[in-house]
Amino acid sequence: MKTLSLLICLLFSGILQAQEVKIAFQQQLPNSHPRYLTDSNGKSETLNLIEKEDWAKDVFEKLKRRTDLYANLTDAQPDWLLSRLAMYWKSHATDVYIKGETFDHAGGEKAPAPTVRYTGTRGTFATHGRPRLEDVVPYDDNAEGNVTFCNNALPGRPMESVHPSKTGRNIESLNREIMGIARDAAFLYWLTGEERYAKLAAGVFDTYMTGIYYRNVPIDLNHGHQQTLVGMSSFEVIHEDILYDIVPLYDFLYDYLNTRHTDKMDIYAGAFKKWADNIIANGVPHNNWNLMQARYVMNIGMILENNKQYADGKGREYYIDYVLNRSSIRQWSLTKLADYGFDPKTGIWAECPGYSNGVLNDYTSFATLFDRNLNYDLVKAMPVLSKAVVATPQYLFPNRMICGFGDTHPGYLNTNPISRMIRNAQHNGKKKQEEYFTAMLKCFHPDAGKTKD
Template identity: 30%
Template sequence: MCLFLFSDVSLITAQDVHPHLLVKPQDKQLILDKINKEPWAKKIFDDLEQTVTPYVERHQKDPEWILSRYLMNRVPGKRYTHFYADADGTMLVRYAGDAPFPTVRVSPHKRPPITKDGYSYKMPSLEELVPYDTSMKMNLQSNAPNGKKEWINPQSFVEGINGRINDLALKASLVYWLTGKEEYATFAADILNQWARGASYQYPIVGPCRTGFLSIQTLGDRHEEPLMLSYDFLYYFLREKKYQTSWYEGVFQKIASTMTFRGFWNNN
């Protein structure tokens, strides 16, 4: 919904100026005027800000809270860098490598988990997640009549959960760009930094042509798009605050390369 705020802006700008993906710097006042004058635009912005503000406020007091809920390969010796799919590209069958930092967990299956009776499971909220979780299973509640909880493989919930956090980072970066409130930038930058540091050591999944970079299928790599957009809004903030940015663009290049050679044209 927040993208409607940018519907009247020009997307033509030099790529050495940031932001330049959704908007350009001189569009800011146009968007702010729209928010001030148009009730629908104000509602979109207010909803966006209200969604992310509780997490930003918590981050000021406990910066590890959101970072610890990002699903990563955290155990030394199991900070995997290489991932291997089965012949159909449906599930991961092998992991290898060990990075010096936690790496981003890859969904081990292309579909969400279901019970033996065919019921789906509820994706846990961020508040329900185990911080610094090192288990490859989750205690998930089924949507069956008995609502039973079971320790199971979360399958595609992995990228869904991380995608929620990525979306929060994008929302926070938008609020920062429009308001200049640095606490929102810090929240988004810390998420981006943890993700990029780990992903910089990772390689695209080995498997059929449709396997992705951080998803078993390239379709799932869309969950990483919010962080690339966040980077565009945070570009100058990251450098001003001395974040280690050397690995960021390398990760973006890996995603772009994977999408180019294995992307949507080659997917289902």
């Protein structure tokens, strides 16, 4: 009996120790901004590239021409762009209520500032589509909480007042278009120093992020599973896609905001952290959702300041470490998810090929991000990633197309994970790994490395 008790204790101790395995590293992000897509050296490198390479000059000029259209409008009317954001302009609603996968109504107390309007449905079907940006009604918010969108069923798609539940995800789409313009303006300000771009970007960013700060997580009146999935802007935390625009915008515009909107910096950080905390609290931990959630949290963590800058102690170290090492009911660490999902012998992920390849794409994307931004070799810390990339051809038929079982469409293998393994090897001086995956990539793309792409 004593022997059995001892074995049980040893087994339990081993489980606890396994759960406590962590990836420990010294975070090396600079304190200055930008630091997400580039760093302080990036400006001169980008300007030099534009000067020397025709393709880079062409990209820059197209970006500038497109952004100048809205910068000119904003010069003439400062609120031209920001007034077209989908917000609760009049009601300042703090609470959003849904019924399952459909928006119901907004209410609650009146916030000190306009709050961000919630999208219509979880799915994309819509009887009413969004107008062109120039046709959007400024400060669109009536007593019924409707939006002025286009009736897709009628000739000419006339604009009419309609309940948001009829608009699918078009509210998200409208705000993303506007935020994308502001993101490009923030980049141009960082690159050129022209303040007109900063004013455009700051107006949109300040309006939207203040609106996120004062609005609460949606409430499901059905008290169903949807409550565990909702995001701040979308019905699914894995589709908080506007963060892909807001994070680089903030990073490029940080110095301007910190100088001109000093009193709002805590609000901006609070809005980002509310977003990250909700993504951690909601979602699905044991499959491909987890990595999509983790990427949003990681991106937010990278543009926040150090833990000590915030009263709650939650800054970039906290959120980056959460992605790597911490687990909660709906957000697992990268290591725990890998232990759960990858077969340690074969490297095969425990979902259908479509999801499996998506997961591997996300994991190797994290590896690239850690190399580039943190100078840390995630592949070395998680050897199963290399094994998983090696295993990907096992999903293929002889014609090199993926076996289309489960939620998978037949198609050709995404070779980005292979390319990222090569870059990881080059960054960290792993010659054998570089040679192996270079040979593997050439099996799919014989001309890889011969031309610029």
